Amino acid sequence: MNIALEINGTTEHLDVAPGVTLLDALRERLGVTGPKKGCDRGQCGACTVHIGGRTALSCLTLAATVTQPVTTVEGLSTPERLHPMQRAFAEHDALQCGFCTPGQIMSAVAAADRGLAEPDEIREFMSGNLCRCSAYPTIVAAVRDGASEEGRADATV
Amino acid sequence: MTARPDAPLKVTGRATYALDNVVEGAAHGYLVLSTVARGELASMDVEAVRAAPGVLAVYTPFEPLPLHPVNSALLGRMWLPLQDKDVRYHGQPIGFVVAETFEQARDAAALADVAYHERPAATSFSDGLTSAVDAQPAASEAPPSLTVLADGVASIEDALEASDVTIDATYETAAQNHAAMEPHSALAVWSGGELTVYAGNQAPHLVASDLASAVDVPVDAVHVENPVVGGAFGGKATSMPALLASAAAVALDRPVKAALTREQVFTATANRPATRQRIALGARRDGGLVAVRHDSWSTTTREIGFVEPTSHGTSREWYTTENLAISQKAVPLDVPPATFMRAPGEAPGSFALESAVDELAEAIGMDPVALRLRNNSTAPPGEDLQWSSKHLDECFEIGAARFGWADRTPGGRRDGDWLVGMGTATAMFPGLRFPATVGVTLHDDGTADVATAGADPGTGLLGVLRIVGAESLDVPQDRVVPRLGDSRLPPGGLSGGSTATASAGSATMVAASTVIEQLVALASSEEGPLRGHDVGYAHGTVYALDAPERDPMTFGDVLRATGRSTLSATGTTAPGEETTKHSFGSWGAQFCEVRVHRLTREVRVSRLLGVFDAGRIINPRTARGQLAGGMIWGVSAALHEGIEFDDDGRMSRRDLADYLLPVNADIPDVDVQFVEHPDTLLSDLGARGLGEIGIVGVAAAVANAVHNATGIRVRRLPIRIEDLLEDG
Ligand code: FES
Ligand code: FES
Numbered sequence: 001m002n003i004a005l006e007i008n009g010t011t012e013h014l015d016v017a018p019g020v021t022l023l024d025a026l027r028e029r030l031g032v033t034g035p036k037k038g039c040d041r042g043q044c045g046a047c048t049v050h051i052g053g054r055t056a057l058s059c060l061t062l063a064a065t066v067t068q069p070v071t072t073v074e075g076l077s078t079p080e081r082l083h084p085m086q087r088a089f090a091e092h093d094a095l096q097c098g099f100c101t102p103g104q105i106m107s108a109v110a111a112a113d114r115g116l117a118e119p120d121e122i123r124e125f126m127s128g129n130l131c132r133c134s135a136y137p138t139i140v141a142a143v144r145d146g147a148s149e150e151g152r153a154d155a156t157v
Numbered sequence: 158m159t160a161r162p163d164a165p166l167k168v169t170g171r172a173t174y175a176l177d178n179v180v181e182g183a184a185h186g187y188l189v190l191s192t193v194a195r196g197e198l199a200s201m202d203v204e205a206v207r208a209a210p211g212v213l214a215v216y217t218p219f220e221p222l223p224l225h226p227v228n229s230a231l232l233g234r235m236w237l238p239l240q241d242k243d244v245r246y247h248g249q250p251i252g253f254v255v256a257e258t259f260e261q262a263r264d265a266a267a268l269a270d271v272a273y274h275e276r277p278a279a280t281s282f283s284d285g286l287t288s289a290v291d292a293q294p295a296a297s298e299a300p301p302s303l304t305v306l307a308d309g310v311a312s313i314e315d316a317l318e319a320s321d322v323t324i325d326a327t328y329e330t331a332a333q334n335h336a337a338m339e340p341h342s343a344l345a346v347w348s349g350g351e352l353t354v355y356a357g358n359q360a361p362h363l364v365a366s367d368l369a370s371a372v373d374v375p376v377d378a379v380h381v382e383n384p385v386v387g388g389a390f391g392g393k394a395t396s397m398p399a400l401l402a403s404a405a406a407v408a409l410d411r412p413v414k415a416a417l418t419r420e421q422v423f424t425a426t427a428n429r430p431a432t433r434q435r436i437a438l439g440a441r442r443d444g445g446l447v448a449v450r451h452d453s454w455s456t457t458t459r460e461i462g463f464v465e466p467t468s469h470g471t472s473r474e475w476y477t478t479e480n481l482a483i484s485q486k487a488v489p490l491d492v493p494p495a496t497f498m499r500a501p502g503e504a505p506g507s508f509a510l511e512s513a514v515d516e517l518a519e520a521i522g523m524d525p526v527a528l529r530l531r532n533n534s535t536a537p538p539g540e541d542l543q544w545s546s547k548h549l550d551e552c553f554e555i556g557a558a559r560f561g562w563a564d565r566t567p568g569g570r571r572d573g574d575w576l577v578g579m580g581t582a583t584a585m586f587p588g589l590r591f592p593a594t595v596g597v598t599l600h601d602d603g604t605a606d607v608a609t610a611g612a613d614p615g616t617g618l619l620g621v622l623r624i625v626g627a628e629s630l631d632v633p634q635d636r637v638v639p640r641l642g643d644s645r646l647p648p649g650g651l652s653g654g655s656t657a658t659a660s661a662g663s664a665t666m667v668a669a670s671t672v673i674e675q676l677v678a679l680a681s682s683e684e685g686p687l688r689g690h691d692v693g694y695a696h697g698t699v700y701a702l703d704a705p706e707r708d709p710m711t712f713g714d715v716l717r718a719t720g721r722s723t724l725s726a727t728g729t730t731a732p733g734e735e736t737t738k739h740s741f742g743s744w745g746a747q748f749c750e751v752r753v754h755r756l757t758r759e760v761r762v763s764r765l766l767g768v769f770d771a772g773r774i775i776n777p778r779t780a781r782g783q784l785a786g787g788m789i790w791g792v793s794a795a796l797h798e799g800i801e802f803d804d805d806g807r808m809s810r811r812d813l814a815d816y817l818l819p820v821n822a823d824i825p826d827v828d829v830q831f832v833e834h835p836d837t838l839l840s841d842l843g844a845r846g847l848g849e850i851g852i853v854g855v856a857a858a859v860a861n862a863v864h865n866a867t868g869i870r871v872r873r874l875p876i877r878i879e880d881l882l883e884d885g
Contacts (some may be wrong), residue, residue, distance in 0.1 A: 027177075033177035036174070041813070074169065093164070097385070101167050101168060129820075132388050135784040135785075136819070150293075
């Protein structure tokens with residue numbers, strides 16, 4: 001079936017079978033490989049994207065059902081400028097292998113949007129994103145820092 | 158600049174993992190796995206599979222993909238999929254379907270109709286104990302059993318009998334899966350007689366040679382790339398999808414992508430085996446160890462293969478004791494193969510030994526830290542080779558003060574509905590090096606590459622190459638470009654055995670000093686800008702020793718002046734004489750506080766501290782990440798992870814919902830400290846590895862803390878709520 005997806009501000013037209021997930025459409029058809037397939041079952045969070053500004057597991061979302069704009073980790077930054085959350089993840093070393101990182105960052109941006117600042121709130125909110133390298137302590141630090149920086153960045157706009 | 162060189166790529170989604178490579182016309186492969194645990198394939202009806210939309214090829218043991226024998230440098234003789242009809246475990250690869258799209262391959266694979274001649278399978282560890290056999294512990298040349306007795310002592314039993322205090326207990330640890338977030342996957346491209354394979358792994362040069370054997374092409378026609386790897390932990394020495402995709406790409410003459418599903422990862426790779434360990438300790442009243450006996454059983458396949466070396470990895474070396482007896486047995490079962498997983502031997506072995514030491518401390522009435530220090534060894538028991546640089550006492554002293562160990566009371570303490578306890582344990586991991594070659598190339602633009610085949614699956618090796626390269630060339634770090642993850646680079650930097658930093662780091666130093674010698678010779682040569690002068694090198698510049706008025710020249714200046722774009726050298730290092738003079742190991746003290754709910758018996762780890770003696774720390778930031786990650790793995794082994802089998806031999810927990818891993822909310826802040834004593838007897842670099850030691854001892858520290866909190870001694874991992882119900 002023919003569908004149109006708005007990915008990171010660009011509208012893409014593609015022909016996919018009804019059973020194709022948003023994750024596979026992004027990765028295999030559109031070359032948007034930031035979102036990762038860690039389980040394909042909604043159990044790891046590596047495929048987390050934003051649909052219409054809300055976090056969603058792209059492996060549990062059929063591409064053909066998506067009507068709102070999709071943002072992936074690639075859509076957060078410009079070639080010149082990292083998103084404050086991306087910079088915080090790099091600076092706090094909130095990653096090791098990096099495979100979970102695109103999903104972590106999309107959830108982290110959502111945590112910041114909700115104004116979560118207490119470590120326990122952040123831990124709870126970020127618990128849908130597994131990190132087998134277990135960078136959890138630095139992820140919490142990065143989310144706190146990235147959130148406050150994001151606030152500052154917004155304030156200056 | 159200590160951030161990971163690849164952090165900008167990783168946080169923007171631009172890091173290219175195996176399956177992120179997009180090539181025109183790639184077909185997709187999907188594996189079919191066995192649904193019985195033992196027997197023989199009677200038939201595989203794949204007509205419907207073949208007829209399904211988009212299907213290009215179906216391979217089974219009845220119509221196999223041609224694969225040739227592989228003698229792997231890392232794994233020895235490798236089992237190759239689809240070559241025979243034997244079924245050795247539930248979830249063994251028995252088919253490979255290649256189709257135009259991923260969905261078509263997956264849907265078609267589900268149509269295979271498989272019939273088996275099924276035979277009764279043995280998957281119960283406890284039932285299998287009666288068929289245990291002596292077995293060579295993995296990665297060791299030692300015999301299965303080993304006894305060291307003091308003069309005049311006839312047997313370990315006599316030594317135990319003669320001890321003032323003894324404890325004797327049996328401990329069990331569950332089988333585990335590495336569960337790296339990136340499932341094993343590959344893209345294989347066959348073009349013009351060359352095979353290029355993108356696959357996450359721990360040593361691309363070794364994987365390239367395995368794949369060359371398997372598909373029977375010259376090794377220099379195989380190119381393996383893994384610039385980033387989504388976690389490995391010992392589980393990516395080989396890759397089933399890389400084997401199958403490579404052979405299919407050659408057979409079909411088109412690129413083939415293949416990945417294991419998360420469920421398939423649990424059986425179509427290899428796991429950490431389950432272990433059972435019996436430990437008897439005998440001591441004098443003052444805590445001095447008289448006798449250590451440690452008998453180990455590891456589950457294995459029927460071919461035995463990998464045997465988790467729990468007693469050889471711990472009791473053999475850790476403490477001073479007059480008498481020592483260790484043994485290793487295998488319990489062959491019809492289960493998926495086993496392999497190295499983070500601290501193989503040391504991780505489950507330390508749960509047993511360090512729980513036993515805690516039990517002994519209680520029996521004697523001695524502080525667990527004091528008991529450990531009382532038996533601190535200067536050399537492995539019965540050996541002359543002293544530890545090169547061991548500061549375990551300092552780790553415990555700093556740790557105890559920082560953690561508030563003095564506040565621990567024998568019965569724990571109460572905080573509302575929570576029972577709070579503290580536990581400690583020793584950590585140790587051998588200080589090893591493997592042969593490694595690193596290339597250093599100076600460029601005329603003033604930058605330098607530091608390159609080795611190797612892999613950085615999150616360990617921080619890429620940053621280590623940059624730091625050590627910059628320091629050895631005496632230039633700022635931003636002038637050094639580290640390169641890894643390409644089988645065409647000089648062979649080295651295997652990510653395994655906590656060896657990469659010590660091995661590739663010291664080879665970098667050799668390569669850098671060689672290239673500097675060449676540069677100096679070039680500068681003063683007939684064609685050089687400083688011809689006829691005595692030439693020195695400092696701060697990245699070449700200068701005339703005998704003409705101080707002349708401006709120093711950067712290496713870029715020298716290259717441009719001589720009309721060259723680059724100057725390269727390689728450096729190779731390997732373990733040498735040092736191993737005949739000293740014993741080498743990293744050491745650590747683990748501290749843990751747990752809170753057990755009085756009524757629900759839920760266990761929460763509330764504090765974790767590890768103090769480590771790992772030689773020189775090259776990059777404190779990534780070193781902390783490795784060690785904290787390892788410590789969290791220890792919590793996971795203690796409270797979360799465990800593979801189990803149903804009665805029919807099927808693995809009962811094989812996805813990320815049922816195979817429990819800690820999530821962020823399970824983990825407190827983790828305090829990682831170093832005592833930094835460079836180990837220059839191991840190598841000029843002074844660094845020992847730290848990828849594995851973080852996990853060692855943690856599960857025991859958790860169990861010891863649970864005992865302190867509740868009075869209940871749990872000797873089986875993972876600790877379950879039901880283990881804590883008695884006395885509740
Ligand atoms: S891939 Fe979507 S949650 Fe794991
Ligand atoms: S960084 Fe490796 S899984 Fe999170």
